Amino acid sequence: MADAVADTLDSGRHLLVQAGTGTGKSLGYLAPALIRLTQRPADRILIATATLALQSQLANNDIPAALDAVEQVSGKRPTFAILKGRTNYACLLRVRDQAGDDQAALIPASDLVAAIKAAPAATPESALGAEVLALREWAEREDNVGGLADRDDAPSHTERGWQQVSIPVRECLGVQRCPHGSSCFVERSRDVARAADLVVTNHALLAINAMHGGTALPEHSAAIIDEAHELVSRVTGAASAELSPQTVERVGRRALTFLEDDLALELLESADALRAALDASPLQRVEDPDSAFVAACSVVRNVTRQVVSALAGGDDKQEPEKRQAAAAVKEVFDIAERMAALGARDVVWVAERERSGREARVAPLSVSDLMRRSVFAERTTVLTSATLKLGGDFDRVATSVGLRT
Ligand code: SF4
Incomplete structure (x- = not known):
């Protein structure tokens, strides 16, 4: 698999490759991708996964291990960044101004303190109030140290608590118009990604990038799409x-x-x-x-x-x-x-x-046209998964994703 990925990155063609679970599939594409980045420092390679679980496994285990090996062999260590959807980062407009979609559901800071004082026992109100206060304090600390306020690093919280400090795409004011645009965590995460050699993101952001003319992701010379059996449904979901x-x-x-x-x-x-x-x-x-x-x-x-x-x-x-x-x-x-x-x-x-x-x-009706025009026509793409061969060959998946008409 590593040889096939390396050949594909060299040739500029596309590759569909199936590798069973537990066979080292991610190292099979990480090794050639990282070696290529040591040889071509101006390039950037994108990896897109369907799930946050695989993203974390790549970020915490596979990429650091592959980078150690590549550094030993080449003496160079490419940089990497994780780029997630907007709601995975705290929003300073929500944190500081409580501005949002459903004002009744957002809790002003003074009310949070009052709720905690009035309900010292472990009621749902006091628990939510304490949770949101902790999230807001954490977000401010992240801002002070130049962090990204990534949800994965946040203090323990519920979905409802996170909604108080994050913002859906449609609600974002945009960095130019937002009073907190200069410290926006989402914008910071994009800056970090723009400076990295290897960027790990998800299928939905890949789809949004394709639909919006390449504005959601940093420029990249090749894309590796893992969990590619999920690609059509994730892209369809993002375009619906x-x-x-x-x-x-x-x-x-x-x-x-x-x-x-x-x-x-x-x-x-x-x-x-x-x-x-x-x-x-x-x-x-x-x-x-x-x-x-x-x-x-x-x-x-x-x-x-x-x-x-x-x-x-x-x-x-x-x-x-x-x-x-x-x-x-x-x-x-x-x-x-x-x-x-x-x-x-x-x-x-x-x-x-x-x-x-x-x-x-x-x-x-079909995402194949979008993928063909805005992903495959633009750059070399590797699609991989443990289950890509349907009925014994790649024909069906190649047609559904737009690699074959
Ligand atoms: S630009 Fe958008 S995400 Fe960033 S702080 Fe402002 S509203 Fe929140």
């Missing part, structure tokens, strides 16, 4: 979206205070139009451009476009809430526009959740 009346109402409530009454009302009414259309639609794929569902998506698209333009302008650093509301509305606009278009490369359908009711979903 959902839209529900509740989502439109939620972003509408956030934008209300910044809007004229008429436009605010129109936005909330578009949620009702979407709800009525979803309730009248069968639970199946939508293919009719004249359907009530497509008409409702067009209504949501048109009103959210107006809202985005009404929320533009002003001093973003002074009004982070307004900027976040605009970003949330823009996301709804993008999804409604995509659904209303019923594009040839998408499939749109009406689904139902047991607790929240009906919603619309959109997913790419």
Whole structure:
């Protein structure tokens, strides 16, 4: 395997390689990749995994071991960095300003102290309050020492606690507009990755990078995709979206205070139009451009476009809430526009959740075109896994990921 990977990196072609669990698969690609980096210091190689578990195994065990061996042989030691999704790092806007999507769910610092004092016994409120305080103090310490505030290094916490100090992609103000942009941990993690020879990331970030014209990851000369049997589902997941009346109402409530009454009302009414259309639609794929569902998506698209333009302008650093509301509305606009278009490369359908009711979903019909255009056409790629051969050969997986038409 190591020879095949080395040949592939030299030839600029692509490689599908299967290696059973426990056979040293990761060393089979790390050794040739690291040797190549010692010979070509201007290159950068990306490794993408499906799971955080494999990322940690690479970061804590396999890469340090491979680096020791490469250093012994070559006298050189390439650098490496782990690059994760935004929600894996603390967000200083949340930590310091408690700004966020659902304000009722975020706890101001003064209330945290009050909650702990008022409930000294181990109640859920005091436990969450203490947890969030500890996370905020840890994030500030990380900032003081130039750390990354990576969730893996955080004090023990629950999912709910972490939500108080991290931010989803759609909520991020962007480094230029954020009052804490100059110390942003996510931006720091990207700087560290841009300075590293080997970068370990995940399939979803690889997909986002492909969809957004290469802005999510640092430039790299080759990519090694481990756990490649998961690639199609992870890329499909990253390229899919959902839209529900509740989502439109939620972003509408956030934008209300910044809007004229008429436009605010129109936005909330578009949620009702979407709800009525979803309730009248069968639970199946939508293919009719004249359907009530497509008409409702067009209504949501048109009103959210107006809202985005009404929320533009002003001093973003002074009004982070307004900027976040605009970003949330823009996301709804993008999804409604995509659904209303019923594009040839998408499939749109009406689904139902047991607790929240009906919603619309959109997913790419196939990710092979995206992968072919934005990953395989750009650089040498190695795909590996313990289970890549389906039916005895690589044909099916090569077609599904876009290596073969
Ligand atoms: S730029 Fe985004 S992630 Fe960074 S601190 Fe600001 S809001 Fe948080």
